[in-house]
Amino acid sequence: MSDTNDRAQAALEKAKKQGRLWYQIKKNRASYIMLAPYFILFFFFTVLPVLMAVGFSFTYYNMLEMPQFVGWKNYIKLFFEDDIFMKSLKNTLILAVVTGPVSYMLCLLFAWIINEFKGKTRAFLTLIFYAPSICGNAYVVWNLILTGDRYGYLNGILMKLGVLDEAVQWMQTEKYVLPVLIVVQLWLSLGTGFLSFIAGLQTVDKSMYEAAALDGVKNRWQELWYVTLPAMKPQLMFGAVMQITQAFAIADVSLQLAGNPSVNYAGATVVTHLLDYGTVRLEMGYASAIATVLFLLMVGSNQLVQKLLRRVGE
């Protein structure tokens, strides 16, 4: 009895909803007008290219001839025949799982500390910590540090200290490649998320700290967890998405420091693999399939991270 009642109720709701939809759209005319310029451009220059790329992933496409439909062939090859892809997927997961969360915490930590400073010091400190992202020569520095002979800074220092007897070819030794990439990536990663946290900390109401102090928040760590972080949840969400897109797309570091192909593919990542097919071998169909898999991977981890972030401050 109650079952049919529920169903009738649901049908009624649905009819109401449909009737209301047009009315709602008309009522919110201003909203749609404001959305229009962005979303028209967004459709042409972002949505359409993405859809086309997903389409290409089901084709053989060498950028000279018309794409030929091949069904799931690219994906099958990717998962069952391409050993290098499997290796690069593993590397990417390691890099993402380590650098993603750590660099997120670092961004937050440094933004938070910098927020304690005032005026010019603050702007200057922000610049220093953002410098690797803005200077463009960051890799040159690391190449000097990691040079494989005894003139490399790292080798020089370690040999002087007596830790090493002879120079180590850092980027040509398989076991060092991933750890080095992780360090450099962390060093480089105070970028988008960091600056958005800096700006986000500005918008936290000062009065909330006073209220919290009265409520018995004792030290800065409690203040951070119970006041600051919940107040800047939107920025935390934003930072997390940026971190995911960065962590899964690590490629430049590897290309610049380990080269492509790196020694025994120790530094291969999904995106270096993708670049290899997309820009060197010009197999756009296969490259698109890699991009689609990477996309799904990022979407999945985004779901997970957003769920975790909802818990902040509880």
Place this chain on the structure above:
Amino acid sequence: MADKIKTKRKFRLFKHKEKKLNRSMAGNTLLFILMGLCGVAMAIPLVMVINNALKPLDELFQFPPKIFVRNPTLENFSDLFILMNDTWVPFSRYMLNTVIITGGGMVGHVIIASLAAYPLAKHNFPGKKILFQMVVLSMMFSWTVTQTPQYMIISWLGINNSYWALILPACAFGMGLYLMKQFMEQLPDSLMESARLDGAGEFRIFWSIVMPNVKPAWLTLAIFQFQQMWGNTGGTFIRDEQLKPLQYSLYQISAGGAARAGAGAAVTFIIAAVPITFFLICQSNVLETMTSSGMKD
């Protein structure tokens, strides 16, 4: 009307207090030491760019390389200046192109993305969720493979080989909209509600209430976008030499091998110095807004 809006903005004025609460001396010292150590590591590339630009040729080729310059000189810059005067297309033209492309891509994106972010953050209408999700997800698709389809679309639209080929796609980046929407979400609804009661239209609310209140956000977005556009060399989208940006010609100069190592170091300096200057202007403004509106100390 304007008066009313002003009083409403005072809604966000909070007491101005200098003293920070809940701070222990030991904690402060620890944090400052940590900052100092990390700061040195982070500053290396910056220090290197400046020092290299001032190094005479023999020091640039010194092996093993030293970080600090011993005999600073401005020779590299005068070399670069001579090379600049030598280009086939006048250098001022490259600069004009860069101003148009960087300025257009930055201002266009900040305005268009903010305009779309406002209803997504504060209005309720059908399709809101799905539009926003699309923007967030779009950032996760690898840019390498969308480049080819994007090139096709730009050709179909017939804007290939013009400023538009660089400016319009830049206006459609997902990141800016996401950033703006997140900040606008934090504004209290009462702020807009009271302006609405005063008869302000949505565009007016957007421009004179929402945007001033999220100034830190759009200044930050401007930094990102400036950096992005400034680094653009025109790539495959612009073929005409007269339309190429400064970045392209600077790369051409520094690609001249060992003979141009000095000018190359100067180029690296300029390429970094311009966005850094822009960064400092924006960052100090982020702070100023806060002091003047009193939202934060």
